[in-house]
Amino acid sequence: MSVSTAAVAPSVCTPLPVLGRDVTVPLVTGGEVTYAALDYAASAPALQRVWDDVAAYAPYYGSVHRGAGHLSQLSTDLFENSRRTVAAFLGCRADDQVVFTRSTTDSLNLLATALPADCQVFVYETEHHASLLPWRDARVTYLDAPRTPGQAVASLERALADRDPCGPALVCVTGASNVTGELWPVRELAAAAHAHGARIVLDAAQLAPHHPVDITELDVDWVAFSGHKLYAPFGSGVLAGRADWLQAAEPYLAGGGASRTVARRADGGVDVDWHTTAARHEAGSPNVIGVHSIASACRALTEAGFDTLVAREQELVSRVREGLAGVPEVQVLSLFGDDAPRVGVISFVVRGWNSSHFAAALSAEYGIGVRDGLFCAHPLVRTLLGSGPQEPGECGAPEVGPGEKSLNAIRVSFGAGTPDEHIDRFLRAVTELVREGARWTYRTEDGRCVPDRGEAAQV
Numbered sequence: 001m002s003v004s005t006a007a008v009a010p011s012v013c014t015p016l017p018v019l020g021r022d023v024t025v026p027l028v029t030g031g032e033v034t035y036a037a038l039d040y041a042a043s044a045p046a047l048q049r050v051w052d053d054v055a056a057y058a059p060y061y062g063s064v065h066r067g068a069g070h071l072s073q074l075s076t077d078l079f080e081n082s083r084r085t086v087a088a089f090l091g092c093r094a095d096d097q098v099v100f101t102r103s104t105t106d107s108l109n110l111l112a113t114a115l116p117a118d119c120q121v122f123v124y125e126t127e128h129h130a131s132l133l134p135w136r137d138a139r140v141t142y143l144d145a146p147r148t149p150g151q152a153v154a155s156l157e158r159a160l161a162d163r164d165p166c167g168p169a170l171v172c173v174t175g176a177s178n179v180t181g182e183l184w185p186v187r188e189l190a191a192a193a194h195a196h197g198a199r200i201v202l203d204a205a206q207l208a209p210h211h212p213v214d215i216t217e218l219d220v221d222w223v224a225f226s227g228h229k230l231y232a233p234f235g236s237g238v239l240a241g242r243a244d245w246l247q248a249a250e251p252y253l254a255g256g257g258a259s260r261t262v263a264r265r266a267d268g269g270v271d272v273d274w275h276t277t278a279a280r281h282e283a284g285s286p287n288v289i290g291v292h293s294i295a296s297a298c299r300a301l302t303e304a305g306f307d308t309l310v311a312r313e314q315e316l317v318s319r320v321r322e323g324l325a326g327v328p329e330v331q332v333l334s335l336f337g338d339d340a341p342r343v344g345v346i347s348f349v350v351r352g353w354n355s356s357h358f359a360a361a362l363s364a365e366y367g368i369g370v371r372d373g374l375f376c377a378h379p380l381v382r383t384l385l386g387s388g389p390q391e392p393g394e395c396g397a398p399e400v401g402p403g404e405k406s407l408n409a410i411r412v413s414f415g416a417g418t419p420d421e422h423i424d425r426f427l428r429a430v431t432e433l434v435r436e437g438a439r440w441t442y443r444t445e446d447g448r449c450v451p452d453r454g455e456a457a458q459v
Contacts, residue, residue: 013312016304017048018231018417019095025367028440028451033367035421040229041178041345041413043369045210046293047231053296054233062110065257065286078108082295089298090223090240091214097243099278100236100291104176105130107224107239108172110281111201112137114249119168122159122198124152125379126179126335131172131203131224132379138170143384146334147183153192155203160196169198172217175207177412179377181317181345182336183207190219199242205229209311209415210343212306215241227290231416232297247276255283301416309416310452312445313344316414316423321345329353333384333409342425344418347375347411349385350434355408356449361438364451366429368422371411372449379408 007012015021024032043171057078062077064072073350083098092098099217101107112134115121121135124143146152156171171193176183186202193200203448204213208225215223222241225232251258251274258280261273276279301309321338334340349392357373374381387407412426438440441452 001194013308015419016416018045020045028364036368038369038412039369040415043228046233047300048294050232050302052297073442080119082291087294091216097278098240099281103237104224104226107237109134114245116168121170128178129376151284157192171200176343178206179347179375180341182340186218194398227294230297232293234290236287252281253283254387258283275344344414347409355410359410373408
């Protein structure tokens, strides 16, 4: 995927209104401060526009595909119109299907159950666990972490050239890393996959909230993403793309909605005629409000103008990277190098600090929410930190002695709703913590680093 890294002129775009923008949190050192939500890569705050759309619909909620009443018909129309909105947002082809799921993880597990027999899957070790782990019933080739986009394409081409050309194959790749924020060469990887008779699924969980994702332009076969990263609440997700493997597979869940007709046989068994539409994999009562919220977010981002949103986010990325570069103790993690295009996701470690301790101090002393740990991408973080697969490591706040390596990192992430002040406060906090140390003592409790409420630190 090609994204310009040229300097952009200051934009006039202001942050999109999000829920929680005025929430205050207590500081361990006393007083309160407006919460700085800088953990967008885990769950982005819901857009105010999305929440308003959901609130407007809520009184009219009704069963979907089940009722003859007015509210049921209204809800069914809203559900199916949401499908069309998502298809347009993703640039789907005319014969693509949009299946609603619970999340990116759920979407990719659904696709894993739909793989043809003897399918070989190719996946980089750099993937989030949602796209690294679902392929348990397939022959999986794990590709080493590339150090340039060109290496990513070359290693995939070599692996595909060695495969059995007669069998089906699938490549799974992220669009933007949930650890480094770096953009992957999706279009080039899709071309390599198709040249060798393979298909490709794009994990767009971290890409879709930050950049346009067009299935046709990227020439990928499927796209998966989550609503909770796209400024929409309620635990819903999407798998969109080719229909044939999905139509040929057994339903992901067996139950009402997935079946067209069910009849008893003379021998006492049951015959089922399953749907061939997206409903085949949407058994049960669907998350109508969650689906509506995804469609609302798609419309809001499109109407705001992705070019403007991208330009402003790149300004924030530059400010964060320049600010962290001014603190020698900070090491920013990267696969592809400083010049690689990226979204607003940046991970780093601080020399002399346990990352969980640092993240706890950002929260308790500055009201800043970031993420620490291995980010559900353990092999990638191990590679970036130069650790071997046998080296102990865990998410949370492991107990480490003096001089021992802490195998975890800190991740700051932001997006369309991030105010400038949150970025300024974060950079000031990083500098002060490194230069002056924490103002409080911390301890590990239930795997988390938390302030010790009984004693202030000696500064």
